[in-house]
Amino acid sequence: MKLYYARGTIAIATAIALHEAGLDFEPVRLDFKAGEQTRPDYHAINPKGRVPALVTDQGILTETAAILDHIADLAPSAGLRPSDPWQAARMREAMCYLASTMHVNHAHKMRGHRWADQQSSFDDMKAKSVQTMTDSATYVENHVLKGPFVLGETFSLADPYLYVACNWLEGDGVRVADFPRIVAFIEAMRGRTSVAQVIADDMI
Numbered sequence: 411m412k413l414y415y416a417r418g419t420i421a422i423a424t425a426i427a428l429h430e431a432g433l434d435f436e437p438v439r440l441d442f443k444a445g446e447q448t449r450p451d452y453h454a455i456n457p458k459g460r461v462p463a464l465v466t467d468q469g470i471l472t473e474t475a476a477i478l479d480h481i482a483d484l485a486p487s488a489g490l491r492p493s494d495p496w497q498a499a500r501m502r503e504a505m506c507y508l509a510s511t512m513h514v515n516h517a518h519k520m521r522g523h524r525w526a527d528q529q530s531s532f533d534d535m536k537a538k539s540v541q542t543m544t545d546s547a548t549y550v551e552n553h554v555l556k557g558p559f560v561l562g563e564t565f566s567l568a569d570p571y572l573y574v575a576c577n578w579l580e581g582d583g584v585r586v587a588d589f590p591r592i593v594a595f596i597e598a599m600r601g602r603t604s605v606a607q608v609i610a611d612d613m614i
């Protein structure tokens with residue numbers, strides 16, 4: 411498999427999950443500063459011009475939640491998706507929140523051009539993102555993290571996803587130290603071999 415990614419992006423959740431699953435992959439780095447995600451050759455891989463894109467022998471898969479779910483299916487023995495239906499639903503609840511709300515809040519800082527055309531609108535969205543990301547951190551702190559990980563003691567697909575989103579907080583103007591469960595979660599994640607590997611590979 412080939413993973414198209416850019417440094418620090420949500421694509422790194424896929425890299426962490428692949429390491430957790432013990433699956434080999436070839437990372438292909440895009441330079442966002444050079445706009446490589448906007449070029450026609452990359453649009454042939456992902457017409458949305460976003461990362462991640464995972465190239466498999468069955469085809470190309472995009473959307474972090476779908477990719478993570480597929481990784482759990484490729485490596486069932488890694489136990490990345492709980493067998494208990496309620497726990498699996500709670501894991502997906504967290505992942506849906508990250509995809510639909512926290513990631514979108516984060517995107518308002520740098521990607522205002524998706525929703526508006528005026529510089530004043532971009533400035534307004536960027537300023538507001540400090541509050542919306544603080545709101546996301548508050549929600550994660552109080553309702554998403556049930557222990558060291560999203561599901562409590564059990565590691566799942568939601569954790570790499572949440573780790574990358576939490577990694578954005580400080581840069582988005584959120585005082586992470588105000589959120590002790592998030593601080594402990596980041597610490598627990600950094601203790602895992604999978605996360606140490608993506609840090610060593612300068613992916614995040």
Ligand SMILES: N[C@@H](CCC(=O)N[C@@H](CS)C(=O)NCC(=O)O)C(=O)O
Pocket residue numbers: 419420421447459460461462472473474475509521
């Ligand atoms: N819903 C997608 C969102 C992917 C996405 O927006 N990725 C960002 C990086 S975090 C991206 O590729 N942005 C490039 C751009 O907007 O030009 C997913 O979860 O995979």
